[in-house]
Amino acid sequence: MCxxxxxxxxxxxxxxxxxxxxxxxxxxxxxxxxxxxxxxLAEHDQDWVKPREKFLFDWPIWVLATSFITLVLVLALLGFLK
Known part of the structure; x- marks a missing residue:
């Protein structure tokens, strides 16, 4: 959980x-x-995600995924999910 x-x-x-x-x-x-x-999709080790892609796609996906997993864990620990 932590x-x-x-x-x-x-x-x-x-x-x-x-x-x-x-x-x-x-x-x-x-x-x-x-x-x-x-x-x-990097071909080289120095290929980084562009700032626009990071802001519009990568961060929102991380925010949604980690928030969903945290919510599921909290609901499971409180006994709402079985």
């Missing part, structure tokens, strides 16, 4: 910080912000 909750808090934290950063910069995705993600 590990999944930690990942959930980490992903929410960086997604909110990225949103505030890009909002202040008029959504200029030429500047990268936050931790780097490696691209799954």
């Amino acid at each position: 590990v999944v909750g930690g990942f959930c808090a980490y992903s929410w934290y960086w997604y909110i910080r990225s949103f505030i950063f890009y909002l202040k910069n008029d959504f200029d995705f030429s500047k990268d912000f936050g931790p780097k993600f490696r691209s799954e």
Whole structure:
């Protein structure tokens, strides 16, 4: 529970910080912000996810996935899920 909750808090934290950063910069995705993600389709070791892809796809997927897993764990521990 603590590990999944930690990942959930980490992903929410960086997604909110990225949103505030890009909002202040008029959504200029030429500047990268936050931790780097490696691209799954990378041909070389130095291929990183572009800032726009990270903001629009990677962070929201992490936020939704970790939030869903945390919610399921909490409901299971409270006895609502059997």
